Every structure is written in structure tokens, then in C-alpha cells.
Amino acid sequence: MKLRLLHVLVITDIFCHMVLCTANSAHQEGQHIETNRRVKRAWVWNQITTLEEQTSIPYLIGTLYSTKLRKGSQYILEGEYADTLFKVKENTGDIYGYEKLDREKKAQYNLTALLVDMTTLKTLEPPEMFSIRLIDINDNAPIFTQKLYNVSVPEMSSTDVSVTTVTAVDPDDPTVAGHAKVTYKILQGYEHFKINEFTGQISTLRSDLDREKKANYEIIVQAKDSPGLSGGFSSSATVTIHLSDINDNFPIFTHKLYTFNVNEDLRVGDVVGKITVEDIDEPQNRIAKYTFMKSIFEQWFKIKSNEQTNEGIIYLTKPLNYESKNQFKMTIAVSDPLIDLQVAKQKMLNNSTEVIVNVLDVDEPPEFSKPFYLFKVKEDVKLKNIDYVSATDPDFAKRAVRYSAKTSKDDPIRVTNTGSVYVEKSLDRETNAWHNLTITAEEIDSPTKKASSVNVYIQVLDVNDNAPEFAEPYAPRVCENTASDLAILKISATDKDEMVPGMKFTYYSAEKENNFTVVDNHDNTANIIVKNGDFNRDVTKFYYLPIVISDNGVPSLSSTNTLTITVCKCNEEGEFTFCEEALKLAAVSASTIIIILCSLALILLCVLAAFLILRRMHNNGPLILVKNPAEIHEQLVTYDEEGGGEMDTNGYDVSVLNSVRRNMIRSKPDMEAYPNLYAQVQKPARNGDMFSVIEAKKDDADNDGEGLPYDTLHIFGYEGSESIVESLSSLESGSSDSEIDYDVLNEWGPRFKMLADLYGLEHLEDFPY
Numbered sequence: 001m002k003l004r005l006l007h008v009l010v011i012t013d014i015f016c017h018m019v020l021c022t023a024n025s026a027h028q029e030g031q032h033i034e035t036n037r038r039v040k041r042a043w044v045w046n047q048i049t050t051l052e053e054q055t056s057i058p059y060l061i062g063t064l065y066s067t068k069l070r071k072g073s074q075y076i077l078e079g080e081y082a083d084t085l086f087k088v089k090e091n092t093g094d095i096y097g098y099e100k101l102d103r104e105k106k107a108q109y110n111l112t113a114l115l116v117d118m119t120t121l122k123t124l125e126p127p128e129m130f131s132i133r134l135i136d137i138n139d140n141a142p143i144f145t146q147k148l149y150n151v152s153v154p155e156m157s158s159t160d161v162s163v164t165t166v167t168a169v170d171p172d173d174p175t176v177a178g179h180a181k182v183t184y185k186i187l188q189g190y191e192h193f194k195i196n197e198f199t200g201q202i203s204t205l206r207s208d209l210d211r212e213k214k215a216n217y218e219i220i221v222q223a224k225d226s227p228g229l230s231g232g233f234s235s236s237a238t239v240t241i242h243l244s245d246i247n248d249n250f251p252i253f254t255h256k257l258y259t260f261n262v263n264e265d266l267r268v269g270d271v272v273g274k275i276t277v278e279d280i281d282e283p284q285n286r287i288a289k290y291t292f293m294k295s296i297f298e299q300w301f302k303i304k305s306n307e308q309t310n311e312g313i314i315y316l317t318k319p320l321n322y323e324s325k326n327q328f329k330m331t332i333a334v335s336d337p338l339i340d341l342q343v344a345k346q347k348m349l350n351n352s353t354e355v356i357v358n359v360l361d362v363d364e365p366p367e368f369s370k371p372f373y374l375f376k377v378k379e380d381v382k383l384k385n386i387d388y389v390s391a392t393d394p395d396f397a398k399r400a401v402r403y404s405a406k407t408s409k410d411d412p413i414r415v416t417n418t419g420s421v422y423v424e425k426s427l428d429r430e431t432n433a434w435h436n437l438t439i440t441a442e443e444i445d446s447p448t449k450k451a452s453s454v455n456v457y458i459q460v461l462d463v464n465d466n467a468p469e470f471a472e473p474y475a476p477r478v479c480e481n482t483a484s485d486l487a488i489l490k491i492s493a494t495d496k497d498e499m500v501p502g503m504k505f506t507y508y509s510a511e512k513e514n515n516f517t518v519v520d521n522h523d524n525t526a527n528i529i530v531k532n533g534d535f536n537r538d539v540t541k542f543y544y545l546p547i548v549i550s551d552n553g554v555p556s557l558s559s560t561n562t563l564t565i566t567v568c569k570c571n572e573e574g575e576f577t578f579c580e581e582a583l584k585l586a587a588v589s590a591s592t593i594i595i596i597l598c599s600l601a602l603i604l605l606c607v608l609a610a611f612l613i614l615r616r617m618h619n620n621g622p623l624i625l626v627k628n629p630a631e632i633h634e635q636l637v638t639y640d641e642e643g644g645g646e647m648d649t650n651g652y653d654v655s656v657l658n659s660v661r662r663n664m665i666r667s668k669p670d671m672e673a674y675p676n677l678y679a680q681v682q683k684p685a686r687n688g689d690m691f692s693v694i695e696a697k698k699d700d701a702d703n704d705g706e707g708l709p710y711d712t713l714h715i716f717g718y719e720g721s722e723s724i725v726e727s728l729s730s731l732e733s734g735s736s737d738s739e740i741d742y743d744v745l746n747e748w749g750p751r752f753k754m755l756a757d758l759y760g761l762e763h764l765e766d767f768p769y
Contacts, residue, residue, distance in 0.1 A: 048095065052103040052134040059133060061086065066115045068125045074118050078321075079111040086111065086132065090118075095132075095737030103134040104171045136173030141233030142182045142223040144168045149239040154246050155211035157204050163193065163241055167198040168223030170233075183227045187236065189219025202239065210397070211243040212280050247285035251277040251310065251334050253353040260314075261358045264322040272301060272314040272357060277334050279310055287338045291329040293352060301357070306453055314355070322361040323396060327673060330355050365450035366391035366401045366441040373456045375421060379429040380463045385422045389454060400445040403454075407437060415439055421456065429460040430496045462498035464553030468505050470561045472481060477579055479570035482533045489528040490521075491563070493549045503551065510546035510560050518547055535567045541580055542566055549660035599728060610736050619651065 048062035064075050074090035077083065086109070088095050109132045115125045144166060151164040172179035184200045186193065194205045209217075219239050226232035253275070260273035279286040290303045290312040300318045305311070312332065333352040368391045375387045393399045403419040412425035413435045427435075435458040442451035476489040493505045507526035509518045517531045528545070543565040549557035568579035616733070745756035 017711075047131050047133060049133045049135050050097065050101075051137060052101050053137055053139055054097065055100055057094040057100070058087075058098050061095045061097050064088060064095065064113050066093075066113075066125055066128075068115060069093075070124075072118050072527075073115055073124055076114040076116055077111055078114060078143055080109050082111055085109070088113075090466040101134055103173065104140060106134075107173075108133045121482060136176045136179055138172055138177075138179040138226055138232065140171045140225075141168040141235045142225050143170035143235060144223060146235040147237055149237065150242070151239065152242040152244045153204065153209075155209055155243040155246060156207065156246060157209065158207045161204045163202045163204065164239065165223050166202065166223075166239065168235065168237075170202070170225045172225065178226045178229065178486065180225060181227055182225055185224070185409055187220045187222050187233060187737050189217055189239075191218055192217060193241065195221060202241075209243055210620065211245050212249065215243050217241045217243075217588075229725060240735040245285055245335065246281040247281055247339050248282045248288065248426055249279055250339060250351065251286070251288045251336055253277050253334065253351070255353060257354045257356070259356045259358065261360055262316075262320070263360050263362045264320045265362050265364060266316055266320060267317060268316055270316055271314055272313050273355075274314070275312045275332065275353060277310055277312070279336075283308065283310075287336050288312070288334050289337055290332055290334050293333045297328050297330045299327065301330070314357075320359050322359050322395065326359040326361070328359075330357075334351035361395075363446065363448050363450055364394050367394050368441065368452065368454040370454070372454060373457065374459070376459045376768070377423060377427065378461045378463055379427040380465065381423050382426045383423065385420050386413075386458065387421055389419045389421065389439050389441075389456065391452065391454070393417075393446075394444055397446075399445050401441045402444055403439055403441055405437050405439045411435075411437075413437055421458070427460045429462045429498070433460050434458065462500075464497050464551065464555065464557060465558040466496040467559035468495045468549045468551050469559055470549075470563075474563055475566070476528060476563065477566045477568050477576060478530065478535065479574060479576070480535045480537055480567060481570070482530050482535065484530050484533040486530045486533070487519075487527045488530060488565075489563075490545070491528065492525045494553055497551075497553065503553075506550045506552075508548055508637045511549045513545075515543055516545050516565060518545070528565075537567050537569065540567065604754075604758070 008041050010591065050059075058617050066075075075088050075093045076090070076759045077086060077088045077095070085099050085101070086097060088097055093601055111130060113128045113130060114123055118125050145168070146166075149166060152159060153163045166184065168182050168184070170180040170182055174180035183197050185197065186195050186202075189206075192204070192206055192209060193202055197204045200221070200223075202219070217240070219241065220236055221239055222234055222236045224232055224234035254277065255275075258273065258275050262272055266272070275290075275635045277288055279288060286307065286311050288305050291304055292298050292301075292303070300316065300320070301314050302317050303312050303314050306313055312334065324384050331352055332355050335351060368389060370389075373389055377384070377386045389403065391401050391403075392658060393401060402417045403415055404417070405415045407414065412423055412427055413421065414424045415421050415437070419439070419441075422441075437456050437458075438453050439456055440451050440453045442449060471492045471494045474489060474491055478488055482488070491507070493507075495503065495505075503524075505524045507518050508519045510675070513531055515530070515532045515535070519527045519529055521527060526547075545563040545565060547563055548560050566577045566579050571577050745752040748756075
């Protein structure tokens with residue numbers, strides 16, 4: 001009320017000032033009207049004020065006045081909202097408002113005042129711009145920037161710890177009597193939190209806020225304007241404060257005693273058991289560390305913490321043995337190394353527990369004395385014990401054990417029931433230098449037949465039982481005019497036996513040297529030297545030099561290797577121009593030559609036997625004709641399934657064909673009462689008619705889209721020895737009786753002479769058929 005009275009007094013003062021100024025101006029104009037001095041502009045305002053939110057429509061805002069006002073003149077408003085929100089009385093200049101105005105929407109309006117002649121509408125004075133400014137009244141409550149606040153603060157925080165700051169904004173004019181000045185107050189929750197009256201900062205009031213007792217607090221904050229004055233407007237907002245967890249609680253065991261029963265064959269790394277603790281802190285702050293208070297059993301067990309479940313998991317680190325120790329008693333403690341002892345709410349309680357692990361007996365398989373066995377034996381031994389394996393029953397029963405191994409008939413290594421490993425056949429290191437087998441030990445009197453296995457590795461030691469030989473198939477060549485004492489080749493040797501350090505080879509000629517000689521270089525190589533040069537190809541094209549190679553093994557072994565040297569034609573630069581290849585057998589050992597010759601003889605005998613059989617078959621006809629034609633029951637039918645053989649002969653009677661071939665008429669055998677696959681064929685009267693019948697049947701079979709092409713030797717291989725159409729099978733249509741002239745082999749050189757002698761026509765008649 002006081003504020004509104006103040007506004008009225010301000011407006012009245014302004015209005016009186018305008019009236020007095022106008023009167024004084026008129027008086028002065030009357031005194032000097034007859035003078036010729038220029039009269040200055042006399043608009044007596046530039047701003048008018050009025051209160052916002054006036055509801056008595058229309059209401060007076062202010063008055064325009066000019067010193068040039070006279071009869072026949074009027075005031076006019078132009079500009080923003082002229083003649084709508086604001087209107088002026090033409091003769092008095094009073095400005096009225098026609099709508100309720102809100103300063104928070106628009107605080108000032110700009111207009112232009114004109115004084116014009118009513119008749120001519122000519123301006124009597126230049127336009128004057130002025131403004132109407134709204135005076136604020138307290139009509140708005142403070143507004144919070146958020147209606148709901150969600151914030152957090154660590155539990156057990158000390159006092160005066162800032163939580164958050166709330167803010168409220170009042171749209172009223174902050175320069176007028178504290179209309180927009182806001183103060184804050186906590187209406188609910190002030191027992192635990194406080195707020196700064198002017199800034200809105202919320203802080204902790206107590207230091208014992210415990211999340212485990214109460215995790216969330218909801219407080220209500222009020223914002224009010226016009227502090228110190230009666231009335232005013234206010235609003236409120238809700239602030240939810242969450243207490244975030246800290247690590248302030250010790251883990252506590254849920255039981256004072258844990259007992260676990262495990263079998264003695266539990267594998268290392270497996271879980272023995274789990275112990276649990278309670279920690280009311282949130283998972284991210286649960287740091288449970290388990291330790292053995294008595295470390296005597298740490299060599300058998302280890303314990304790890306599971307951060308997700310807060311469990312202590314006990315693992316096995318050393319194999320258990322019921323026979324040696326069947327129970328473990330230990331004490332395990334738990335702690336939280338990261339807990340803040342200054343804020344911990346209780347002392348460390350129930351931080352240890354007793355754990356008993358009972359080992360249960362199981363029937364265990366035999367245990368070998370070694371994880372694996374390595375034996376060595378020379379390759380020339382036979383029926384000799386190499387060594388033995390040993391396994392025992394670890395249980396109290398100490399049952400007897402027998403041994404076995406899975407071996408093939410050709411395996412030279414055997415094992416006895418008592419575990420002895422022996423050689424049954426001679427060994428050959430060059431064939432197999434290692435023999436590996438798995439030996440199984442099984443309890444004899446055990447109902448469970450427990451068994452275990454071990455790997456045995458047998459290394460075959462080398463014995464000098466292989467003679468050295470050429471390292472490669474040498475094929476040296478010399479020119480006809482090669483000079484004497486010229487080295488044409490350096491040879492070396494290899495040995496299938498183990499090439500140990502210190503292995504030496506010696507070389508010498510096995511026969512009396514004529515044209516070439518062997519010179520041992522004493523470094524496991526030898527040079528072939530021309531002894532007598534100037535060779536004549538017309539006389540001798542190849543020279544054979546047998547060389548004996550010996551090793552220094554115990555006993556020493558040697559072999560004779562033949563070196564074939566080819567004499568070639570050369571040009572003046574010593575380049576070979578023409579050489580004939582020597583027999584490939586010349587550069588191999590004598591044993592190899594014998595094996596190759598025997599193989600060739602065997603191949604030739606097989607070829608000869610096959611050739612004789614084919615010739616006999618060609619002269620006497622197909623072997624199938626040995627049978628009586630009456631026994632042949634193949635037929636021209638479409639097979640709807642595989643097989644059948646003689647059971648399918650009911651489909652068609654081939655005796656019709658046989659009767660035609662012999663110009664005989666036979667009675668048709670009785671047939672079962674079901675439709676034939678083919679129409680019965682009328683017996684032709686002449687032999688020539690059979691050709692037409694067969695051609696017709698062939699055409700039917702070829703154009704049968706329902707059936708498969710059964711053009712096989714099984715069905716069409718035989719039509720009779722006197723059939724004028726011969727074979728119907730496409731599989732034999734490519735055969736020919738043409739003879740191959742093998743005599744041409746005589747023209748291919750001496751190397752094909754043997755084949756020409758065997759297959760030439762002039763010699764075939766010497767063989768009996």
C-alpha cells in the first residue's frame with residue numbers, strides 16, 4: 001500500500017511540474033508576443049512514467065503540452081502502439097492507456113508527439129520523440145532454475161562440506177525496493193543440512209551421515225523476494241541428496257569354522273573350497289584380503305579374493321596324499337588394507353576363521369619311478385634285455401602290478417609282464433633310429449583295475465654296417481684329344497651310417513689302371529686323372545673305371561663303384577659337340593645293377609605272358625564262348641533296379657534268338673502271369689528278319705525317355721558266335737583286329753633290339769599257341 005502511494009505522489013509531482021511549466025511559458029509568450037524575437041520550441045517533456053498492471057481501463061498516463069498550442073490545433077500520436085494501447089485527447093494532450101501493461105514483457109514504449117493544424121493538418125512544430133516507461137510493482141515470485149535437484153556427497157563428510165548451490169531468479173525490477181532480491185531458507189531437512197541465505201549454497205550440518213543407516217535425504221528449499229518487507233512472493237524446490245559410499249566398514253566372516261572334504265587325487269590348481277565374509281560397503285569399496293595366520297600350509301594351498309562376490313577362494317598348489325597326510329588345519333584372516341581407519345565405525349571384529357581340509361582316500365593308479373624312460377641299444381643286438389620300467393601302487397594295499405604295451409607284429413621292441421624291455425629282432429638304425437612305445441602298468445588284484453602309462457624312448461646306436469658309395473651318380477666326359485695327367489673329376493662318398501667326426505674315406509682303383517687313375521686327396525675326396533690321353537671314339541666310346549671306397553669304421557667296410565667315362569667329340573675350344581650317353585647302370589654299385597636287372601626281367605616275363613594270353617584269346621574268340629550258348633541268358637530288357645542276374649531272365653526269353661540262329665523252332669517256356677517289360681517278339685521266318693527285329697528293339701531302347709542307358713557288357717556282351725550283327729555293345733565297338741608291326745623296333749637302334757626280338761611278327765610264330 002505504501003508503495004502504491006509512493007507511485008501516486010511521483011506521478012502527481014510530474015504532472016504539476018508540467019502544468020506550471022506550461023503556464024509560465026504562456027505568460028512569457030503574452031509579454032513578448034509583439035516582439036519580433038524568435039520563439040524557441042517549447043515541448044516540456046521527454047519521458048512519461050506509469051505503473052504496470054493497472055486494471056481501471058482507460059487510465060491516465062500523462063499529458064502532452066506545447067507552447068505553440070492555439071485554437072484550431074490538435075495533438076497527434078505516432079509510433080509504437082499509437083491509437084491502440086495508447087490514445088491522446090486532441091485538444092488537451094492527455095494520454096490514456098487502454099490495456100493492462102506488464103513491465104516484465106515490455107518495460108518501455110517509444111512514441112512521437114505532433115502538433116498540427118486541424119484544417120490543413122500542417123505541423124505547427126517539429127515532431128518530438130518521447131517514451132512511456134513502466135514503473136515496476138512486485139507481482140512475480142522467484143523461479144528456481146531447476147524444480148528437482150539430484151546431488152551426492154560422500155558419507156561421513158565433515159561439517160560445512162558443500163553439497164550443491166540452488167538458484168532462483170525474480171523477473172521484477174531489481175532497482176525498485178528489493179522486488180527482485182531473493183533469500184533462501186530450508187523448510188525440510190534443516191537437521192542435517194544448512195543453506196546460505198543469500199547465495200543458496202547447501203552444506204553439511206553434521207559429520208555423522210552414514211550411508212549404511214540412511215542413504216538418501218530429501219530437503220525442501222524456499223526462495224522469497226522483498227526481504228525485510230511484509231508480503232512478498234516465494235517458491236520452493238526439492239533437493240535429493242544421495243550419500244555416496246566410502247570404504248568405512250571392515251569385512252566380517254560369516255562363520256567361525258569352515259570344513260572341506262576333498263579327494264586326494266584333486267588336481268593342482270583346482271578349487272578346494274570358498275569362504276565368505278560380509279561387507280556392508282558397496283562392491284567397489286569391498287577390498288577383502290585373505291591371509292594365512294599360520295603359514296605352515298601355504299605350500300599346499302593359496303587363497304585369492306573374488307572382488308565381485310567378496311569370497312576367499314582356496315586353491316590347491318601341491319598334490320595331496322592321503323597316505324602321508326589326511327587332514328590340514330589352518331587359520332585364515334581377512335583385512336581391508338584400504339579402509340580409512342579415521343572414519344571406520346567399528347573396530348576389526350571377527351577377522352579370522354578356522355579352516356579344516358579333510359583328505360579322502362581314493363584308489364590311485366600305479367606310479368612309475370620316472371616321468372619317462374630313455375634307453376639306448378646298438379642296432380646289431382638281438383634277443384637282448386635293454387632295461388626295465390618300474391611302477392608301484394601308492395595305496396596302503398600295495399597291490400602287485402603287471403606291465404603291457406601295444407605293439408605290432410613287426411615291432412622289434414617288446415615288454416614283459418615284469419617290466420623288462422627287450423629286443424626281439426635285429427634293429428637297423430638307418431631304417432629307424434628311434435623306437436617309441438607306451439608301457440601301461442595295471443594293478444592285478446584291484447577291482448577297479450587302475451592303470452597308468454609312461455612313455456619309453458629307445459635310441460638305436462649306430463654300428464658300421466654300411467659300406468660307403470658315391471655321393472652322386474657321376475657321369476664324366478672327356479674329349480678325344482684330352483691330354484694326359486689332366487684331372488677330369490673330383491669325387492666324394494657318402495655313408496648311410498652315422499657320419500661321426502673323424503670319418504675317413506679312402507679311394508683306389510679296383511683293377512689295373514690303363515687310361516685313367518684314381519688319386520686319393522686324403523680329405524674324403526679323390527681326383528680322376530687321365531693317364532693315357534688321345535682317345536679314339538671309333539674304337540672306344542666308353543671307359544669303365546671300378547673304384548673301391550673304404551671307410552675307417554670298426555670293422556672297416558668297402559664297396560666297388562663303377563665310374564663310366566664318355567669320350568666325346570669336341571671343337572677347337574675344347575667344348576663338347578657330340579656325346580653319346582652311357583648306360584645309366586654304369587655309375588651305380590654292383591648290387592644295384594643286379595636288382596635293376598632282376599626287376600627288368602620280371603617285367604618282361606609279365607608282358608610276355610600277357611601278350612600270349614591276348615593272342616590266344618584273339619585266335620579262339622572271347623573267353624565267354626567257352627560256355628554253351630544255350631546257357632547264356634542275357635536279355636535285352638530295361639533294368640529298373642541294380643543286380644538281378646539270373647533272376648531277371650523271366651523278363652525275356654533269349655531262346656528265340658538262339659532258335660533263329662540255328663534255324664530251329666523252340667516252344668516258348670511257361671512264364672508267370674505278369675506283364676512283360678517288352679512286347680513278345682514274333683519269331684521271324686528267315687535269318688535276315690532277326691536283323692530287323694534287333695534294330696527295332698535297339699531303336700525302342702534308344703528312344704525310351706523313361707529308362708536309363710543300360711548299354712553295358714553285362715547285358716549286351718554276347719549275341720552268339722554266328723550273329724550277323726556282331727556285338728551290340730558300344731564298350732567294345734572300338735576294338736580292332738589290326739596287327740601292330742613291332743619289327744619297326746629294329747630300326748630304333750640296339751637299345752630296342754630286345755623288344756623287337758620279343759614282339760616282332762617274324763618271331764611270334766616260334767611261340768606255341
